[in-house]
Amino acid sequence: MFERAGISYLILEKATTIRALGSSLGLDASSLPVMEQLGLLEDFIKVSKPVRHFNFYNEGVKPIGMVDFSDLEEIGGYPAIILDRPAFYNILTKNIPKEKIKYNKRVLTITQDEDGATANCSDGSAYLSTIIIGADGAYSAVRQNIYKSLKAKGKLSSNDAKPLGYNQHCLVGVSKPFDPELYPILKNDYTDFEIVIPKNDPFYAVYMPLPNNRISWAIIQNVPRADESSGDSFRFSEWGPHAAQEMADFVRHLSNPFAEGGTLGDIIDNTPMDLISKIMLEEKFFESWFEDRVVLLGDGMVVPSAGLGANLAVLEGVHLCNLLVDMPSTDQKDITRVFTAYYRQRAKIARLALGNSRQFGKVMGDRGPISQVVRKLFLNHVPAWMSKQANTQRVQYRPQLHFLPPAPTETKGKIPARPQEPRLDWGSRGLQKGSLLPH
Numbered sequence: 001m002f003e004r005a006g007i008s009y010l011i012l013e014k015a016t017t018i019r020a021l022g023s024s025l026g027l028d029a030s031s032l033p034v035m036e037q038l039g040l041l042e043d044f045i046k047v048s049k050p051v052r053h054f055n056f057y058n059e060g061v062k063p064i065g066m067v068d069f070s071d072l073e074e075i076g077g078y079p080a081i082i083l084d085r086p087a088f089y090n091i092l093t094k095n096i097p098k099e100k101i102k103y104n105k106r107v108l109t110i111t112q113d114e115d116g117a118t119a120n121c122s123d124g125s126a127y128l129s130t131i132i133i134g135a136d137g138a139y140s141a142v143r144q145n146i147y148k149s150l151k152a153k154g155k156l157s158s159n160d161a162k163p164l165g166y167n168q169h170c171l172v173g174v175s176k177p178f179d180p181e182l183y184p185i186l187k188n189d190y191t192d193f194e195i196v197i198p199k200n201d202p203f204y205a206v207y208m209p210l211p212n213n214r215i216s217w218a219i220i221q222n223v224p225r226a227d228e229s230s231g232d233s234f235r236f237s238e239w240g241p242h243a244a245q246e247m248a249d250f251v252r253h254l255s256n257p258f259a260e261g262g263t264l265g266d267i268i269d270n271t272p273m274d275l276i277s278k279i280m281l282e283e284k285f286f287e288s289w290f291e292d293r294v295v296l297l298g299d300g301m302v303v304p305s306a307g308l309g310a311n312l313a314v315l316e317g318v319h320l321c322n323l324l325v326d327m328p329s330t331d332q333k334d335i336t337r338v339f340t341a342y343y344r345q346r347a348k349i350a351r352l353a354l355g356n357s358r359q360f361g362k363v364m365g366d367r368g369p370i371s372q373v374v375r376k377l378f379l380n381h382v383p384a385w386m387s388k389q390a391n392t393q394r395v396q397y398r399p400q401l402h403f404l405p406p407a408p409t410e411t412k413g414k415i416p417a418r419p420q421e422p423r424l425d426w427g428s429r430g431l432q433k434g435s436l437l438p439h
């Protein structure tokens with residue numbers, strides 16, 4: 001987005017290269033119009049599959065319900081799609097000049113003064129910028145830096161002061177290709193999420209077929225909330241191949257819905273072990289999103305459960321970019337006005353998405369007789385109109401970049417998008433070129 005906006009930028013990435021870790025990501029009609037504006041839609045469609053249903057099974061792989069997402073395209077003009085993370089990153093990085101991404105740059109601290117904000121990296125290098133956007137994940141170092149400073153000023157809420165803990169264990173991976181003759185579901189042009197919820201085991205499994213006969217999978221276990229004081233397992237808080245074997249052994253007996261007698265173990269065994277990640281996460285909404293010249297984006301301030309994060313982060317990027325393009329100067333006053341508007345535009349939507357994701361996780365992950373009844377009601381007795389309403393709510397915000405020709409989302413979707421937030425009125429100063437733009 002910054003590339004197309006003409007805003008000068010530099011990306012500091014701590015990894016030495018993008019690794020094929022994780023499972024998969026979902027995009028839908030709320031974020032795909034922007035991809036169309038950026039000329040990336042075709043690329044995303046090519047490497048993904050459209051999502052049709054969520055099919056639910058018990059431990060004996062007997063169907064116990066279904067949630068229909070097939071009307072998402074009719075409602076919003078774009079299908080919901082699923083793709084693996086490396087494919088997502090490849091498309092983005094292909095469109096960014098090589099010199100704009102610096103790998104092996106772990107940001108440790110941030111300092112700010114009237115000249116700008118400086119990111120100080122572990123290799124001793126430092127980068128001064130007008131603003132810094134912390135898009136560095138759920139355990140964001142940028143967030144930790146600004147929260148330290150806000151705390152010292154007595155401006156940090158008690159919610160934000162609490163460190164991110166965990167109430168979910170997730171084991172995720174993407175398999176190598178399977179023979180579609182053995183797993184005929186893989187021949188479908190669409191993806192149904194196949195979700196197995198055992199009665200007694202304390203976890204559930206989600207299988208998501210991908211292009212090229214691969215299966216992206218995730219095992220999720222709800223656990224009582226804990227934090228770093230609970231022991232050294234907290235260090236598995238980053239996406240990576242840690243402690244995966246133990247959990248893989250614990251869950252492998254679960255049946256899979258692809259072939260009679262098949263198990264989760266069959267899928268795990270066809271997934272390279274060093275590409276299986278275990279992560280412990282807590283879904284959380286952080287209330288402070290910025291301090292002076294530093295602002296957060298993505299999982300840094302809203303940590304959603306599996307699959308939602310990319311969509312939310314893209315939308316946050318759209319709002320922030322639209323506001324920054326219009327900003328008439330790099331004075332702190334103008335920056336604060338932009339960051340405040342960014343929070344106002346995004347916080348309500350992000351809270352709503354997080355609430356829905358939490359509810360879904362609870363219905364699927366909790367065990368016991370009450371949870372079983374709730375699950376049965378959710379899976380079998382939700383009327384069609386209610387399911388359509390939920391799908392409409394999901395894609396009602398379809399913001400676009402105001403400085404590019406619009407994508408034809410209005411004519412594509414049956415239900416009009418919510419009107420986009422008005423641009424900030426900068427008065428006569430708005431006629432000046434924003435100072436973040438290169439002169």
Ligand SMILES: Cc1cc2nc3c(=O)[nH]c(=O)nc-3n(C[C@H](O)[C@H](O)[C@H](O)COP(=O)(O)OP(=O)(O)OC[C@H]3O[C@@H](n4cnc5c(N)ncnc54)[C@H](O)[C@@H]3O)c2cc1C
Pocket residue numbers: 012013014015021022023024025085105106107108135136137138140141142172239240297298299300305306307308309310313
């Ligand atoms: C390896 C990996 C695997 C993932 N797998 C899944 C998955 O299977 N399912 C799912 O739903 N979500 C997964 N996620 C999260 C998902 O990608 C995010 O929800 C989504 O991309 C939006 O988050 P984000 O960009 O804010 O953060 P992330 O995607 O987490 O990206 C943060 C980036 O910042 C870099 N970084 C972190 N700290 C620093 C630092 N101090 N200095 C410089 N760079 C830093 C990281 O290396 C990473 O590239 C994964 C994330 C990662 C990094």
